[in-house]
Amino acid sequence: MRSGELLKDFVAIVLLIFTLAVPALADSYKYTDKYGITFWVDDESKIPPQYRGQNLKPAIKVKPETAPVVTVEKPKRYTRLNIVNNQILVKVVLVNQGQKTTANMILDTGATSTIIVLAKKLGMNRNKVSVGYSKIADGSQVASYKTNIDYIQVDDSVLQKPDVVIMS
Structure with a gap:
């Protein structure tokens, strides 16, 4: 085999892997604290023990590419x-x-x-x-x-x- 054919076969295999890859799903768990604030976590072990009974099943399944976007507040500016x-x-x-x-x-x-x-x-x-x-x-x-x-x-x-x- 020539190096050109090897490269062509390698590229074809890589493209096949990306085409057939199944997107991973992330679990998301929800709980509400004693003040009524709702929290979302990606691992059930991150839920504080006193709130673990609230949600036994994952609240939603989110594909990584559709995960919620977190916006960061602009720093506050002050005028004298x-x-x-x-x-x-x-x-x-x-x-x-x-x-x-x-x-x-x-x-x-x-x-x-x-x-x-x-x-x-x-x-x-x-x-x-x-x-x-x-x-x-x-x-x-x-x-x-x-x-x-x-x-x-x-x-x-x-x-x-x-x-x-x-x-x-």
Whole structure:
């Protein structure tokens, strides 16, 4: 036999083995502890003795390729806040047409718009924005100008093309 025929026969045998191989099944056992928390284990011996009578048969048979996927939580991120005169301030970066400025914005969960007074620092022209009026906390109305900026960034989070209202 030549080496080419040997290699061909070897590959054929390997492919035959993979084709005929039966997928293994894993047993899964379920038990519930005294706090009502349900646990799944792959071996009956891993069930604590006081809970072994709950489930004598495997709860399910799972093929390895269909086993449940375990997701890992992303690490929690924190944003530094400053509290000044009962106002919560968040440090942000505002960018408009390449002009960038850093500011402390008031965190207001009830606000319907992002209000800024930094139009000059961001190179904004009032003639190119929508003019309107905004009602402020005391009930009065002030002139305001609505537009978009490139983005607002807080730590690693970025909001692209947000609507902003400029008040002066």
